[in-house]
Amino acid sequence: MFPGLSAFPLTPMNEDAIDEAAFVRLVERLVAAGVDSIGCLGSTGSYAYLTRAERARIAGLAVAHAGGTPVIVGIGALRTRDVLALAEDAQKAGASGVLLAPVSYQKLSADEVFGLYETVSRGLSVPLCVYDNPGTTHFEFSDELHGRIAQLPNVRSIKIPGVPAEPDAARARVERLRALIPPHVSIGVSGDAFAATGLNAGCEVWYSVVGGLFPKAALAIVRAAQAGDAQEAARLSGRMQPLWSFFGQCGGSLRVIATAAELRGWAGHPSLPLPLNTLEGAARQRLAALLDELELA
Structure with a gap:
């Protein structure tokens, strides 16, 4: 499913409305750079x-301005009925894939999470990416559960x-x-600080905030x-270590990325x-320093 760089843009907004013009500019920057896919409405997109x-x-x-670049749309929500509705909307919009995290207020069981993916995957006509993000969902996948879900259609x-x-x-x-999932299911790494290590270790995709x-x-x-140049990938990632560390100091990447967009003039304040x-x-x-x-611009 869309190997390479899957770039997740911010959804700039204030309390009155989404800044649609700023969002479109961010998407167009990604297209111009040649990213392999665009992930809208992920955690960075404040879905x-x-x-x-x-x-x-x-x-x-996102689809209208992606210029043919595949767009993956986040469809996570508290209730399965809402996930299904969001999946329908994403497909109607022309999404090339969907991204689903097991969002819940009450802690979910493994069987409940499997049931969510079983229900949603059955009605899809596009590929689905399983979003394993315990930092926000407070649910931890086992490899065995990933293996079960990976057998589901789509x-x-x-x-x-x-x-x-x-x-x-x-x-x-x-x-x-x-070893637990079919060969047609890709493994993607997130957490930008781990990206180079994950790619060098065999991950096919980097789902990237930065x-x-x-x-x-x-x-x-x-x-x-x-290209198989693990040393160069590690070197380039190491150069970015001050930013990765700053993410941790600020409680995560979202506030940092949004502030960076404001500083560079790509989003208004507040965003x-x-x-x-x-x-x-x-x-x-x-x-800013x-x-x-x-030299990030």
Whole structure:
């Protein structure tokens, strides 16, 4: 399912409306850079803060301006009926695939999660990516559950939250999962700091936050890994380590990426839905300096 760089853009917004013009500009930047796919309405796209109508609008805009680049649309929601409705909207918009996290207020069981994917996958006409993101869903997939879900119709990728930092351990982790899933189901790494290690360990896709704003930097890492130059991929990722570390210092990547979009003039301020806020004061100044140091533009 769309190997290479899957770039996840921000959905710029304020309390009144989505900034559609800013979103379109971000999508067009990704197309111009040559990303392999675009993932709208992921966590970076703030899908959980949007209405069904807003999500349908964003999906339509992404497809309309993707220029033939495959668009993957997030369809996560609290209730299965809503996931099914969002899947229908995404397919009507022309999405090339959908991304589903097991979102819930109550902690889900493994059987409940399997039932969700079984129900949703049965009605799809496009590929589905399983979004394994325990940091937001508070559900931890076992490899065995991934193996069960990977047998379902239309499941074509698994987005894992990261890999061990040590290369041999990372490869062992990917190989354990690969042994349980069919060959037509790709393994994708997320967590930008782990991307190069994951790609070098056998992941076919990088589902990237930073790629949604700075696609050239992310593409350089992906293309090095795809060419078999593990050392260069690791070097390029290491150069970005100050930014990866800053993500951790700020409680995650979303506020950092949104602030970076504001600093570069690609989104207005505010660009996140309240109660979320972009960075201010010393943290904002530090990020501005980092972007310049890393030559991210």
